[in-house]
Amino acid sequence: MRWPRATAPAWPVHAATAAAVVGAGAAYALAGPEWRPAVYTLVSVLPIVTLLAALASGHLPDRRPWLLAVVGLGLLFAGQLIFPGWVNEPHLGRAQGSALDLTQSTAHMFFLVGVAAAVRRRASADPGGIIDATLFGLCAGGPLWEWVIQPHLPAAAQPFGQVLLLADLLVLCGVIGCVVRIGMMARPGRGTLGYLLVTGVVTLAATATGTLASGSGTVWSTGLMMVAYLTIAAAPLHPDAPAITLPVGAGPGAGRQRLGWLAAALSANPLIAAVQVLRGTESASLLLPVGTLLVVPLVLLRIRHLSGQRDRAEQTLAYHATHDELTGLYNRRHIAAEIDRALAEVDRGTLDEVTILLCDLDGFKPVNDRYGHPAGDAVLRAVASRLTAAVRREDLVGRLGGDEFLILCRGALGPESAELTARITEAVRAPFPLAAGVVSVGVTTGMAQAGPGRTVDRDVLIGLADAAMYAGKAARGRDARPHRDDAAPASR
Structure with a gap:
């Protein structure tokens, strides 16, 4: 079967779904009680x-969420085969506590897990928003239960059935909240998400209808369930179905307004339970424990996410406080603190x-002037990488600013100092391939050392290295001048 591309029009899917809803409704209405279970x-x-x-055609690249939905639908289908007579009898929303109720609640839990798996990749930039939306949906089910469903339950409703029905309502509300949040994040996939949203809302309406009415209400609740089945059948047929698992950027930020709504949502169930206790309602104890069992894991997950965000923010701040933004090397502040620490260890004898080693690039300004600052930044990043590779593992490399770098070596270098300087010079002088062309720069290195008995501070030590570096530049400048014997004869 050939599936439509993402750019294909969606109206054939909409038209087919509408036709299927009308056809199924007509067939169900015209069929007698003996044929309605078959329809x-x-x-x-x-x-x-x-x-x-x-899934078999490859139209849905991320298979796990959809397979979880198939498992949930399979449970509902199995329940229909085992208990075909419930279609003609009041069952939905009646809290009978039967095996069919347990099957239905388990199936809806699979839908919730499937939706969560679908948004794991799509909402990678905004997991907190998805958790908040799910929490809000779960908590919004509390008023629906206390003010709409629970007062109209039949006298034969079983306690276990009420627990299953309440959990089912809360899970459906959580699915709806999650789907709404995903749709707010980005436009791709909204067609499929719209069908999934209709499925959740219609299923919730079917359950409420089954509770509020009997007799003719059974027909309406069953009809709504068929609409839910047909809309979820249309979801994978929509051209943009593959997009609902593609990662997108974060949606609306988690500001004070959204956190305020979240706080209000979390307060809803305890407040409702408290009001019921004050009124002396016997069922007041049901909402709070069942709602809490579903909400607490999400709250803990949200707290874990916030804690992770704080830890990452602290790590980021600590990194930027000690590292150069352009090259990733240690910055001037951190390298200065390390020099002070090393000099203190020398004074203590440890x-x-x-x-x-103070390193200053030669010929860097012409690179900036000719190729622009982006090319100069690329050269600085490459120099930083080469310096890091040239030094020893325990040495620290920092950028003081501009084209000046500093290398801190702890411990006596001895003869290795000349080898280290040679490695640095050779590494930096190698050509740099850039998009605009190949460039080359040189480097002049000034070295300064401090050992026991030499009382110097950091500024003095850097000043000695700076003087040695400029002496090297001056010496190379003299060497670059032509000798008198080599000079061209003066014109007469």
Whole structure:
């Protein structure tokens, strides 16, 4: 089967879904009680067929969320096969506590897990927003239960059935909140998300209808369930279905307004339970424990996410406080603190020597002038990488600013100092391939050392290295001048 591309029009899917809803409704209305279970069964198996076909064709690249949905639909289909008579009997929203109720609640839990798996990649930039939306949906189910569902439950409702029904309502509300948040993040995938949102809302409406009415209400709740099946069957057929698992940027920020709504949502169930206790309602104890069992894991996950955000922010701040933004080397502040620490160790006798090498690039300004600052930045980053590779593992490399770098060596270098300087010179002088062309720069290195008995501070040590570096530049300048014997004869 050939599936439409993401750029294909979606109206054929909408038209087919509308036609299927009208056809299924007409068939169910015209069929007698003995044939209605068959009509319902055919409708309930349709989303399993479309999902498996979409997965087999490769239309849905991220398979796990959809496979979880197939498992949930399979449970509902199995319940329909085992208990076909419930279509003609009041069942939805009646809190009977039967095996069918348990099957339905378990299936909806699979839908919630499937939606969570779908948004794990899509919401990688905003996991906190998804958790908040799910929490808000779960907590919004509390008023629905206390003010709409629970007062109209039949007298035969079982305690276990009420727990299952309440958990089912809260899970459906959580799915709806999660789907709404995903749709707010980016436009791609909104067509499929719209179908999933309709599925959740219609399923919730079917449950509420089954509770509020009996007799003719059974027909309405069953009809709404068929609409839910047909809309979830249309979701994988939509051209943008693959996009709902693609990562997107963060949606609206988590400001004070959203945190305020979250606080209000988390307060809803305890406040409702408190009001019921004050009024002396016997069922007041049901909402709080069941709602808490579902909400607490998400709250803990949100706290863990916030803690992780704080830790990452602290690590980022600590990194930027000690590292140069352009090159990633240690910055002037950190390298100065390390020099002070090393000199203190020398004074205490725990370190035998400190050596610093001050490196200044030669010919760097013409690179900036000819190729621009982006090329100059690329050269500085490459020099930083080469210096890091040239020094010893325990040496520290920092950037003082501009084209000046400093290397801190702890411990006596001895003869290795000349080898280290040679490695640095050779590494930096190698050509740099840039997009605009190949450039070359040189480097002049000034060395200064401090050992036991030499009382110097950091500024003096850097000043000695700076003087040695400029002496090297001056010496190379004299060497570069032509000798008198080599000079061209003066014109007469």
